[in-house]
Amino acid sequence: MYIASTGEGLLAAMSSASNTHKEGHIPFAPGMPGPIIASATALDPLHYSRIHVSGTTTITSIVLTLLPIGTLLVLVFDGALTLTNTGTLKLKDDFVTTGSGTEVIGLYYDGTNLIEVFRSE
16 A cells, blocks of 8 residues: 555555555555554564554664665654664654653655654654
8 A cells, every 4th residue: 555645545545455665655554553562772663664662672773674665664652762863763863752652753764764754742
């Protein structure tokens, strides 16, 4: 699935059977919000584009092995921790969470780096 940037509505995009990256589109997986993954120094989202991050371990990198180029990775934090602005994590600044369960950050994978697109404050 993908969010279309060419005028197709989200509903039309969600009803598409395609799950591949297309030029001008951002891959998106509607439905379940993704698994809960424990925080780790090197967080591995596996192949998911949306995950809940539990725990309090500071995250200094994200494993990119299974993420397709163009993925918008959305992380929802359930624990108090810091996502650091270092290495392939290109953030406005460190993202410090309080454990409220409502703190979210969106990162775009350009093939080399994860670039911050949005964050809750």
